[in-house]
Amino acid sequence: MSELDPYLIPALDGVAYGLLLFVVAAGLVLSFGVAGILNLAHGTLYAIGAYVAAWLADGGWAAVPLALVAGVAASTAAGTALAGLLTPVKRGDHLTQALLTFGLALAGGSLLVSAFGPDDLPVRVPAVLDRPIDLAGHSYAAYRLVFIVVAAVIAVGLYLTVTRTRAGMLVRAAVDDPQMVACLGVNPTRVRVGVLAVSGALAGLAGVLGAPIIGPGPSTAATVLLLSLVVVVLGGLSSVGGTLLAALAVGEIQTLGVALLPTTAPFLLYAAMAVILAARARGVLRRWSTA
Amino acid sequence: MKRLILLPACAAAVAVPWVVDDYTTATLARLLVLGLVGVSVALLTGVTGLPTLGQTAPFAAGAYAAAQLGLHDVAVGPVRLVAAAGVGAAFALLTAPLVVYARGVFVLMITLAIGELAITVASRWKSVTGGTDGLIAAPSFDTDRGRYLYALLVAGVVVALVLLVLRSPAGLLLRASRDDEARMRASGHPVTAYLTGAYVAAGAIAGVGGALLVTTQQYVSPADFSFDTAALLLLGVVIGGAGSMLGAVAGTALVFAARDWFSGLLPGHAPLLLGALFVLTAYLLPRGVAGFDWRRIGRRDRAAKGAR
Numbered sequence: 001m002s003e004l005d006p007y008l009i010p011a012l013d014g015v016a017y018g019l020l021l022f023v024v025a026a027g028l029v030l031s032f033g034v035a036g037i038l039n040l041a042h043g044t045l046y047a048i049g050a051y052v053a054a055w056l057a058d059g060g061w062a063a064v065p066l067a068l069v070a071g072v073a074a075s076t077a078a079g080t081a082l083a084g085l086l087t088p089v090k091r092g093d094h095l096t097q098a099l100l101t102f103g104l105a106l107a108g109g110s111l112l113v114s115a116f117g118p119d120d121l122p123v124r125v126p127a128v129l130d131r132p133i134d135l136a137g138h139s140y141a142a143y144r145l146v147f148i149v150v151a152a153v154i155a156v157g158l159y160l161t162v163t164r165t166r167a168g169m170l171v172r173a174a175v176d177d178p179q180m181v182a183c184l185g186v187n188p189t190r191v192r193v194g195v196l197a198v199s200g201a202l203a204g205l206a207g208v209l210g211a212p213i214i215g216p217g218p219s220t221a222a223t224v225l226l227l228s229l230v231v232v233v234l235g236g237l238s239s240v241g242g243t244l245l246a247a248l249a250v251g252e253i254q255t256l257g258v259a260l261l262p263t264t265a266p267f268l269l270y271a272a273m274a275v276i277l278a279a280r281a282r283g284v285l286r287r288w289s290t291a
Numbered sequence: 292m293k294r295l296i297l298l299p300a301c302a303a304a305v306a307v308p309w310v311v312d313d314y315t316t317a318t319l320a321r322l323l324v325l326g327l328v329g330v331s332v333a334l335l336t337g338v339t340g341l342p343t344l345g346q347t348a349p350f351a352a353g354a355y356a357a358a359q360l361g362l363h364d365v366a367v368g369p370v371r372l373v374a375a376a377g378v379g380a381a382f383a384l385l386t387a388p389l390v391v392y393a394r395g396v397f398v399l400m401i402t403l404a405i406g407e408l409a410i411t412v413a414s415r416w417k418s419v420t421g422g423t424d425g426l427i428a429a430p431s432f433d434t435d436r437g438r439y440l441y442a443l444l445v446a447g448v449v450v451a452l453v454l455l456v457l458r459s460p461a462g463l464l465l466r467a468s469r470d471d472e473a474r475m476r477a478s479g480h481p482v483t484a485y486l487t488g489a490y491v492a493a494g495a496i497a498g499v500g501g502a503l504l505v506t507t508q509q510y511v512s513p514a515d516f517s518f519d520t521a522a523l524l525l526l527g528v529v530i531g532g533a534g535s536m537l538g539a540v541a542g543t544a545l546v547f548a549a550r551d552w553f554s555g556l557l558p559g560h561a562p563l564l565l566g567a568l569f570v571l572t573a574y575l576l577p578r579g580v581a582g583f584d585w586r587r588i589g590r591r592d593r594a595a596k597g598a599r
Contacts, residue, residue: 038396040522088574094396095342096573099529102522103569110563118559222518226407233404267415270408 009138010259011252016144018251019151020210022244024224025231026158027202029243032232033175035192037097041082041105043225044112045075045200049207050216051112054121057211061126071208072201078108079200083193109221120217143212150209159240171195227254233273297537304443308436318551320439320507322544324500325524327446329543330453330536331496332524337533338457339489340469341390344525345402347516348386348409349379349494353501354511355413355420361429361505368431372445372502379498383491391486406521413513425512428505442503446540449499453536456492465489522569523547530572 024046031039052071057063082104089096124130125143132139162168174181174191182188207216214220227250235246250269257265308316328350335341353375360371386405393401413420420426432438456462468475468482475482505511523546531542549568554561 032396036396038399085570094399095336095525095529095533098342098344098396098399099522099526099569100573103566103573105566106562106569107566110560110566114560114563226518229400229403233400263415267408267411270404270411273404273408 005137007256007259008136009140010256012135012140012148013144014252014255015248016148016151016213016251017255018248019148019155020206020213021227021231021250022247023151023154023158023206023210024203025228025235025243025247026240027199027206028228028232029235030171030195030202031199034171034178034195036094036178037086037192037196038094038101039082039196039199040098040101040225041108041221042199042203042228043221043223044105044108045078045203046207046210046214046224047109047112047216047221048078049075049204050123050211050214050220051116051121051207052204053208053211054123054216055116057124059124059127059130064126067208068205072204075204075207076197076201079203080193080197082200083196086192086196087189105221105225109218112216113218116216118218120215123211123215125212147209147213154205155244159244162240230269230273234276301447305440308439313435316435316439317507318548320435320442321504322547323439323442323446323540324503324507325520325527325547326540326544327449327503328497328500329524329527329531329539330450331493331500332543333528333531333533333536333539334453334489334493334496336525336528337535337539338462338465338469339486339493340394341398341402341486341490342395342525343390343402343493344399344518344521345386345390345405345409346493346497346524347406347518347521349382349497350501350504351409351413351513351516352382353379353498354504354515355426355501356498357502357505358426358428358511359419361431362426364429368441368506371505372499375498375502376495377498379501380491380495382498383494384487387487387490390490391483403518403521406516406518410513410516410518413516420513423513425510425514428509428511430509431506438507442507445499445503449496450536450540453496457536461488523550523565526569526572 024042027045028039028042031037031042049071052074053067056067056070082101085104086097086100089100129143129146131142133142133145134140135145162171170181170186170191174186174195178188181191214224231243231246231250234249235243249272253265253268253272257268261268307319311319328346331349332343332346335343335346356378357371357375360374389401389405390398414423416422432441457465464475464480464485468480468485472482501511504515508515524543527543527546528539529542530546531538531540533539546568550561550565553564557564
């Protein structure tokens with residue numbers, strides 16, 4: 001136990017980081033898997049939530065629901081606007097979609113910087129949570145512990161929504177066979193707008209809750225986008241469980257990996273991705289390309 | 292008609308360093324290098340139908356190979372160029388299994404990951420790349436004019452080679468694989484091998500671009516190969532009309548010139564203008580200036596789906 005002791009805190013941090021990535025990546029999986037859109041502005045949706053949290057949070061409890069509602073609403077609105085802007089672009093025209101969403105990410109990032117300044121903003125959490133608590137002889141930030149619980153609840157909720165509800169059934173059906181879903185009388189445009197709105201809401205939720213972990217700043221959008229892309233690649237599009245596992249793995253590599261192997265950890269992330277892609281290149285991509 | 296325009300354009304490109312100042316010449320040389328990398332992006336995106344965000348990776352590999360050779364006193368230009376092309380091609384050969392089985396948006400995502408991996412390696416492998424501080428390369432020409440003309444000569448030869456190959460049966464096979472993969476496979480063509488060949492060739496071209504970058508800029512750092520560069524390359528290629536090689540050179544040069552111009556025009560707000568340029572291109576020029584028929588890519592997706 002004593003040898004493992006120094007790694008307890010990084011491992012716990014990895015769980016917090018991984019769950020945060022899971023909530024963001026779930027939104028990306030939705031827009032990618034269901035609507036077939038590689039949304040390069042997804043990180044910007046997270047950044048919107050994080051900036052709103054930094055702007056509203058004043059260290060009191062009242063600010064928490066306010067920031068949650070405002071942040072999620074702002075990101076949902078941005079996601080819906082994105083769906084509207086993407087409407088003239090044909091489904092399957094990936095290049096135009098990529099150019100459009102990257103352009104919006106650039107412009108959106110620039111607007112966020114002009115509105116909130118070029119520095120990384122500090123985020124104030126309620127005073128009760130803004131202190132270390134004792135955890136098996138280590139002090140650990142109370143907020144992160146609470147975040148792990150809240151994010152786990154969100155993850156379970158997402159899982160139940162996808163596997164048990166009618167909306168979740170629709171999502172899974174749209175991943176497997178979008179034409180059939182359209183034939184069954186479900187309007188593809190509504191599916192697309194709905195998916196991008198929910199995807200924005202998830203990114204915003206992650207942004208507000210995760211702001212004290214991956215804080216708002218000029219590079220936030222790019223960091224979050226790339227990490228959640230890695231999660232999507234590692235997890236595939238087949239299951240919520242796969243995405244969760246991939247997110248936790250990425251989180252652990254980023255924290256525990258750095259503690260254990262400081263020099264090789266940065267490569268580990270992408271090496272893992274390359275290995276998994278190479279191992280499953282044919283099978284998974286066949287499956288993906290029919291998605 | 293096209294040739295009538297091309298000849299004076301070539302003459303103007305050779306004459307321009309005697310007309311403009313040194314700073315403009317150096318800028319033009321850099322734009323030319325990026326235009327050459329744009330050719331490799333266009334070869335994949337337009338001709339082969341593999342839209343890519345990852346050509347910055349063989350670009351970086353070639354640049355660091357050339358810079359290392361320069362530091363080890365290999366001053367002969369062609370040796371560096373061949374070495375850089377070889378390293379770029381080898382990199383592409385290694386990553387080809389990840390790319391050539393994928394189609395459409397999956398290629399974008401996988402190549403993006405490859406590009407990011409390359410930046411990570413470039414900023415961490417300090418003994419070879421100098422990390423984020425970058426490498427200062429040994430100067431190979433005394434004047435900006437010399438560096439520009441060298442870049443122009445190499446880029447011109449490479450683009451001419453690409454155009455020749457695309458006119459040959461090899462180009463026909465690539466375009467046919469893009470337009471109707473299922474039919475090509477049914478007639479017994481090894482489409483995957485063709486795509487691999489094109490991907491490796493594009494890697495070699497990007498590698499040559501890397502060697503030229505070291506020559507023209509005399510400095511190389513991971514910032515030269517960022518995700519933004521990859522996205523701007525793709526934008527330039529789309530503006531140039533993804534199927535056209537000369538369009539790719541012009542489009543890429545235009546986009547990077549616009550970026551430099553924007554940051555002088557509105558300091559701090561360049562990304563906003565650049566983002567607007569992306570959005571405008573997506574809406575107004577989905578077929579590029581050269582009028583590339585984008586419906587073909589959609590057709591290919593459908594054809595591939597129909598086969599399964």
